[in-house]
Amino acid sequence: MTSEAPTRAYRRLSVEERRSQLLDAALSLFAVRAPEDVSLDDVAETAGVSRPLVYRYFPGGKQQLYEAALRSAAEELEHCFAEPPDGPLTRRLSNALDRYLAFVDQHDAGFSALLQGGSVVETSRTTAIVDGVRRAAAEHILSHLHVSHPDISDPAVEEPSPRLRMTVRMWITSVEAASLIWLDEEKEPPLDELRDWLVEQFVACLVATAARDAPTEAVVRAAIALEPADGPMGSLARRVLPVVSDAAHLL
Amino acid sequence: MTSEAPTRAYRRLSVEERRSQLLDAALSLFAVRAPEDVSLDDVAETAGVSRPLVYRYFPGGKQQLYEAALRSAAEELEHCFAEPPDGPLTRRLSNALDRYLAFVDQHDAGFSALLQGGSVVETSRTTAIVDGVRRAAAEHILSHLHVSHPDISDPAVEEPSPRLRMTVRMWITSVEAASLIWLDEEKEPPLDELRDWLVEQFVACLVATAARDAPTEAVVRAAIALEPADGPMGSLARRVLPVVSDAAHLL
Incomplete structure (x- = not known):
C-alpha cells in the first residue's frame, strides 16, 4: 500500500493534472461506497500519492474534495x-x-x-x-x-x-x-x-x-x-392502439 | 408575549394533548419558515407555554421536535x-x-x-x-x-x-x-x-x-x-385525438 506511493507522488504532473487525478480517484471511490465510508487515506492510496499531498490540494478535507468531485461530475x-x-x-x-x-x-x-x-x-x-x-x-x-x-x-x-x-x-x-x-x-x-x-x-x-x-x-x-414510422413514436403509437381498443365508450 | 404564557401553561392538558399542541405549533411555524429560522422560543410562544415546558416534552431540542412534527405530518x-x-x-x-x-x-x-x-x-x-x-x-x-x-x-x-x-x-x-x-x-x-x-x-x-x-x-x-365517458379519461381521450390527428404516417 505505501511502498509505491512516495515514488508515484513525485511524478511530474501539472497542478491541473494532479487535481484532476485526485478528483478521478475520489469519484471512483464515491461510485462504489457511501461518502461516509471514503477517507482521505483511501483517496491518497487510490491515486498513489501521500495523504499530505491530498490535503495540499484540498485543505478543506473530505467535504471540499467531495464538493469538487461533485462539481466535476455535475459538469x-x-x-x-x-x-x-x-x-x-x-x-x-x-x-x-x-x-x-x-x-x-x-x-x-x-x-x-x-x-x-x-x-x-x-x-x-x-x-x-x-x-x-x-x-x-x-x-x-x-x-x-x-x-x-x-x-x-x-x-x-x-x-x-x-x-x-x-x-x-x-x-x-x-x-x-x-x-x-x-x-x-x-x-x-x-x-x-x-x-x-x-x-x-x-x-x-x-x-x-x-x-x-x-x-x-x-x-x-x-x-x-x-418522426419516422420506424422510430420510437411510431412504435409506441402502434402498441398503444390495441391497449385502448376497448375505449370506444369514452369517445 | 410573556405575560400570558405562564397562565396558559398551567391549563390542564393531558400529556398527549400537550404534546399534540406543541407539535401543531411547531408544524404551523415550519409551514411558513425554513427549519433553521424556527427556534424553541418561537414554538413556546406560538403554543403559549414556557420554553422549559417545550424542553420537558422534547429534551432533544429542535431536532427532536422537528422529527416528531415530521412524523406527525407523515402520518x-x-x-x-x-x-x-x-x-x-x-x-x-x-x-x-x-x-x-x-x-x-x-x-x-x-x-x-x-x-x-x-x-x-x-x-x-x-x-x-x-x-x-x-x-x-x-x-x-x-x-x-x-x-x-x-x-x-x-x-x-x-x-x-x-x-x-x-x-x-x-x-x-x-x-x-x-x-x-x-x-x-x-x-x-x-x-x-x-x-x-x-x-x-x-x-x-x-x-x-x-x-x-x-x-x-x-x-x-x-x-x-x-371509466364513464364524462370522466377524466373520456375527457382526455377526446382532447388527445385532435393532437395526434396528423400522426397517420406513424401507424
Whole structure:
C-alpha cells in the first residue's frame, strides 16, 4: 500500500493534472461506497500519492474534495443533455438518455448517495449543485421543444409555456427516480430497454399536456411531423392502439 | 408575549394533548419558515407555554421536535392516499390528490424545505420518514391497480409487475416535483386544474407502460372498462385525438 506511493507522488504532473487525478480517484471511490465510508487515506492510496499531498490540494478535507468531485461530475452530467437540434425529437432524446444512463451506470453508489439525501456530506451547497444539473437538463430539453415546423410559426410558443416547462421538469425528476430504482434493482431492465421506455414516457406526458395546453400542442404537432414510422413514436403509437381498443365508450 | 404564557401553561392538558399542541405549533411555524429560522422560543410562544415546558416534552431540542412534527405530518400525508376501492380509477386518484394537494397547500414552506434537501435538520432519519411516505403512497396506489374486471382473471397480475411498480413510483416523484414547482410559482395553476392534469399524466404514463408490459395492459383495460365517458379519461381521450390527428404516417 505505501511502498509505491512516495515514488508515484513525485511524478511530474501539472497542478491541473494532479487535481484532476485526485478528483478521478475520489469519484471512483464515491461510485462504489457511501461518502461516509471514503477517507482521505483511501483517496491518497487510490491515486498513489501521500495523504499530505491530498490535503495540499484540498485543505478543506473530505467535504471540499467531495464538493469538487461533485462539481466535476455535475459538469459531465450536464454535457449528457447537450445534443444537436437535428432529426426526430425522440432520436435526440434517446442519444441524451444513452449518455445519462451510462453516467448513472458508471457512478452507481455515488449517484444513489447523492440523490437519496441525508448523507453526512450533503449541504445546501451540494443540493444547489444537483439542482443546477436539473435546471441545465431542463433547459437543454426545452431548447429542443421549439416549434421549428415551417407550417406553424407562432411567436408565442418561442418561450416554453409554464405547463410545458413543468412537464419537462416532472419528467426529469421521474427519470432520476427510475435511475435510482434501476440501480436498486440490480440494473434491471437492460439499459436499452430502460432508455426506450423513458423516451416513451416522455412522449406520453408531452401528449397529455398538449391536450390542455395549446403551445405544447404546437410543439407535439411539429415533433410528430418529423418522426419516422420506424422510430420510437411510431412504435409506441402502434402498441398503444390495441391497449385502448376497448375505449370506444369514452369517445 | 410573556405575560400570558405562564397562565396558559398551567391549563390542564393531558400529556398527549400537550404534546399534540406543541407539535401543531411547531408544524404551523415550519409551514411558513425554513427549519433553521424556527427556534424553541418561537414554538413556546406560538403554543403559549414556557420554553422549559417545550424542553420537558422534547429534551432533544429542535431536532427532536422537528422529527416528531415530521412524523406527525407523515402520518397525515399517508392517510391522503387511503381511498376505498370503488368506482372509476381516475375518481379515486382525484380524491387522493385533492387531499394530498390540500396538505401541500397548507404546509407550504415546511413541505418545500423538507423535500428540497440540504436543510440543517435533515438527517438519514428524516430522509427515511419521507421515503416511508413515498413507499406508503405507492402501495396505496398499487392496491387500486389490481385487475378486478370479471373478464380478465390472470393470477400473474395479482402482484404488480416491476414495470407497473416503477411507473407508479415515477409518477409519485413527478407529483412531488409538480407540488414544489406549484408552491414556487405562487400556486399557479389553481388546485383543481393541477389535480386534473396530474391525473391525466398518470393515465398517460400508465398507457405508455401498458404498451410494453402485459400485466399493466390488463390493469389499463380493466380501468378503461370502469371509466364513464364524462370522466377524466373520456375527457382526455377526446382532447388527445385532435393532437395526434396528423400522426397517420406513424401507424
